[in-house]
Amino acid sequence: MVEDTHDPSxxxxxxxxxxxxxxxxxxxxxxxxxxLGDFTLKTSLExxxxxxxxxxxxxxxxxTSLLRLIAGLDTPDSGxxxxxxxxxxxxxxxxxxPPHRRRLGVVFQEARLFPHYKVKGNLTYGMxxxxxxxxxxxxxxxxxxxxxxxxxxxxxxxxxxxxAIGRALLTDPHLLLMDEPLTGLDGPRKQELLRYIARLxxxxxxxxxxxxxxxxxxxxxxxxxxxxxxxxLLAHGRLEELLLRFDLTEYLGGFDAASVVTATVDDHxxxxxxxQLRLEDGQCLTIPIVDAPLGTALRLRIPVRDVxxxxxxxxxxxxxxxxxxxxxxxxxxxxxxxxxxxxxxIGKQILRARLTRKSFDELKIKEGMPIVAxxxxxxxxxx
Numbered sequence: 066m067v068e069d070t071h072d073p074s075x076x077x078x079x080x081x082x083x084x085x086x087x088x089x090x091x092x093x094x095x096x097x098x099x100x101l102g103d104f105t106l107k108t109s110l111e112x113x114x115x116x117x118x119x120x121x122x123x124x125x126x127x128x129t130s131l132l133r134l135i136a137g138l139d140t141p142d143s144g145x146x147x148x149x150x151x152x153x154x155x156x157x158x159x160x161x162x163p164p165h166r167r168r169l170g171v172v173f174q175e176a177r178l179f180p181h182y183k184v185k186g187n188l189t190y191g192m193x194x195x196x197x198x199x200x201x202x203x204x205x206x207x208x209x210x211x212x213x214x215x216x217x218x219x220x221x222x223x224x225x226x227x228x229a230i231g232r233a234l235l236t237d238p239h240l241l242l243m244d245e246p247l248t249g250l251d252g253p254r255k256q257e258l259l260r261y262i263a264r265l266x267x268x269x270x271x272x273x274x275x276x277x278x279x280x281x282x283x284x285x286x287x288x289x290x291x292x293x294x295x296x297x298l299l300a301h302g303r304l305e306e307l308l309l310r311f312d313l314t315e316y317l318g319g320f321d322a323a324s325v326v327t328a329t330v331d332d333h334x335x336x337x338x339x340x341q342l343r344l345e346d347g348q349c350l351t352i353p354i355v356d357a358p359l360g361t362a363l364r365l366r367i368p369v370r371d372v373x374x375x376x377x378x379x380x381x382x383x384x385x386x387x388x389x390x391x392x393x394x395x396x397x398x399x400x401x402x403x404x405x406x407x408x409x410x411i412g413k414q415i416l417r418a419r420l421t422r423k424s425f426d427e428l429k430i431k432e433g434m435p436i437v438a439x440x441x442x443x444x445x446x447x448x
Contacts, residue, residue, distance in 0.1 A: 092111060092112045092113045092114040092115075092148070092149070092272055093111070093112035093135070093146075093147070093148050093240060093272060093274070094110075094111055094112075094145070094146070094147045094148075095108065095109065095110055095111075095112070095131070095134075095135065095144075095145075095146050096108075096109035096110075096144050096145050096146075097109075097131075097134055097141035097143070097144030097145070097146065097154075098141060098142050098143045098144055099130065099134060099139065099141045099142050099144075100142055101130060104125070104127070104130075104295075104296055105296050106127040106130050106131060106134075106296040107296055107297060108127070108131065108293065108296070108297060108298040109298065110291055110298055110301050111301075112272055112274060112289070112291075113272060113288070113289060114149075114272055115270065115271075115272060116266065116272065116273070116288035116289060117266045117272075117273045117275050117286050117287045117288050117289070118272065118273065118274050118275065118287070118288070118289040118290075118291060118301075119274075119275045119276075119277065119283040119286075119287035119289065119290050119291065119304070120132065120274065120275070120276045120277075120291045120293060121277070121278075121280070121283060121290060121291065121292055121293070121317075122292060122293035122294055122299075122316075123294065123318065124278065125295070126293040126294050126295060126296070127293045127295070127296040127297075128276045128278075128293060129244060129276060130296075131293070132242055132244055132274065132276050134146065134154075135153075135169070135240075135242060135274065136164060136167070136169055136171050136242055137153070137154075137161075137162065137163060137164035137167050137169075138164060140154070140161050141154060141156060142156070143156045143157075144156055145157075148167075148168075148239050148240055149239075151239075153167050168236075168237070168238050168239045168240075169238050169239070169240050169241070169242055170233030170234055170236055170238035170240070170241040170242065171233060171241075171242045171243075171244070172226070172229050172230050172233050172241070172242070172243045172244065172246050173229075173244050173246075174244060174245045174246065174248045174249065176217070176220075176222075176225035176226050176228065176229040177229065178217040178220075178225060178228060178229060178232075179217070180216065180217050180218060181216075182216075182217075183213065183214055183215060183216055184209065184212045184213050184214070184215055184216075184217070184220070184228050185213040185214065187217065187228055187232055188200070188204070188209075188213075188228065188231050188232050188235055189235065190232065191232070191235075191236050192235040192236065193235070193236060193237040195237045196234070196235045196236070196237040199234075199235070200235065203231050203234050203235060204231065206261075206264065206265060206268060207227045207228075207230060207231050207261055207265070208227065208261065209224070209227050209228055209231055212224055212228065221254060222249060222250050222254060223250055223254035223255075223257055223258045226246055226247075226250070226258055227258065227261055229246075230243075230246070230261075230262075230265065234265075234269065238271060239271060240271060240272050240273075240274065241269075241271055241272070241273045241274070242273075242274050242276075243262075243273060243274070243275045243276065244276045245276055245277055245278070246258070246262070246275075247259060247277070247279070247282060259282060259285055259286065262275075262286055263285060263286045266286055266288075275287065280317070280320040283304070283320075284304070284320070284323065284325060284364075284366050285364075287304045288303065288304060289301065289302065289303060289304060290302065290303075290304045290307045290308075292307065292313065292316055292317070294316055299313065299316055300313055304325060305324070305325040305326070305415070306415075308320060308322070308323060308324065308325060308417070309324065309408055309415050309417050311396040311397065311406050314406075322368065322369035322370070322417060322419065323366045323367060323368045323369065323417075324366070324367045324369070324372075324415065324416045324417045325364060325365070325366055325367075326344065326364075326365050326367065326411070326414045326415075326416065327344075327345065327362060327363065327364055327365065327414070328342035328343060328344050328345075328350060328362075328363055328365055329342065329343050329360055329361065329362050329363070330342060330355065330357050330358065330359050330360060330361045330363065331343040331349065331359065332359070333354060333359075334354070335354070338353060338354045339351050339352070339353065339354055340352055340353070340354045340355045340357075342363060342365070344388075344411065344412060344414065345412050345413055345414060346411060346412025346413070346414075347412075348388050348389065348411065348412075350365070350386050350388070350440065350443060351385050351386060352443050365443050365444070366443070366444040367416060367440060367442075367443055367444075368442070368444075369406075369417050369418060369419045370419070371440065371441040371442045371443075372416065372417070372418040372419075372438055372439070372440060372441070373418075373420075373438075373439040373441065374407075374418055374420060374424075374428065374430075374436055374437065374438060374439065375387070375436070375437040375439055376428060376436065376437065377437060378437050382439065384439040384440065384441060386439065386440035386441075386443075387437050387438070387439055387440075388411055388416070388437065388438045388440065389411070389435065389437060390409040390410060390411045390416060390435070390436050390437070390438050391409065391410050391433065391434065391435055391436065392407055392408075392409060392410075392430055392431065392432050392433060392434050392435075392436055393408045393409065393410045393415065393432065394407070394408040394432065395407055395430065395431075395432055396408075403421060403422060404419050404420065404421055404422065405419070405420055405421070405422055405425040405430075406418075406419055407419070407420070407430070409436060409438055411438070416438055418438060
């Protein structure tokens with residue numbers, strides 16, 4: 066095996082191209098059309114300047130095709146791609162910036178590390194001078210300091226992916242593209258890397274575009290959702306808002322009609338192994354104890370199947386979590402003739418519920434009326 070002699074103090078040629086972030090203070094703007102055999106991708110969207118924007122849709126919907134156009138691996142037949150004020154592609158003006166000049170960090174399904182460089186050499190290969198001061202911070206953020214003197218062949222799949230993410234960040238990108246980075250990992254390694262990505266999204270100040278077919282990944286880390294179907298944009302916006310739209314239910318396969326709300330850790334009851342969470346409006350939820358300091362923010366996922374309704378609170382039911390709410394909207398889901406969908410307002414947050422038409426009629430539910438949401442179970446992610 067060839068010894069790695071690459072040194073982080075060595076500058077790459079790309080250092081000469083550093084131009085600061087002033088032109089990239091805004092997000093990504095895409096309006097493109099690309100024909101690929103019998104498939105045509107035609108979409109227009111805006112990606113916010115911060116947070117994680119997830120691309121989601123059925124297989125063949127155009128997620129990876131769109132990512133490749135942004136990365137410069139393919140060129141649109143027509144359209145424009147910009148990051149802030151910087152034009153990456155404009156077919157009318159004949160602009161098609163090559164991939165290596167786009168200042169994008171790209172993380173693929175495979176880590177694609179250089180086998181003859183140790184981890185440190187992989188991280189510093191192509192590192193810009195503007196990122197040198199953040200080397201230790203990024204290494205600590207991704208938990209890869211113990212790996213620096215190891216070769217890629219000795220790394221687990223999750224460790225190699227973390228190194229690949231670190232290498233992408235050390236190119237000082239203005240946008241990070243992640244194409245199904247958790248594919249092929251087993252459960253524990255997948256959850257471990259997901260926690261690192263969630264922390265990364267919180268701590269770095271650049272937008273992330275994340276492609277995945279796994280709704281659980283996206284609910285855990287995504288702030289915004291882009292919903293694609295057969296190359297067309299169906300909807301995009303805040304994740305929690307799209308999950309509440311009745312008209313999108315049939316396209317959100319796998320998301321299991323869940324609501325996303327936020328809360329903070331308010332207290333721990335070690336005797337009963339419970340943690341009390343406080344919602345924004347002051348109401349509380351009790352969940353199995355979590356290892357998180359008081360004040361920690363959690364993103365809660367509440368499946369619609371785990372929300373029951375009552376006209377008033379009661380001590381005679383097993384549901385410990387009973388939240389006062391009001392009925393904001395009543396609707397039906399396409400193709401579902403047996404159930405009624407409800408949007409419930411809890412302070413400034415929205416909770417989705419579903420009940421049978423019979424129960425709906427018996428409770429005489431109307432928009433605007435007060436209601437009690439009985440919460441059976443909650444999944445959560447540290448934010």
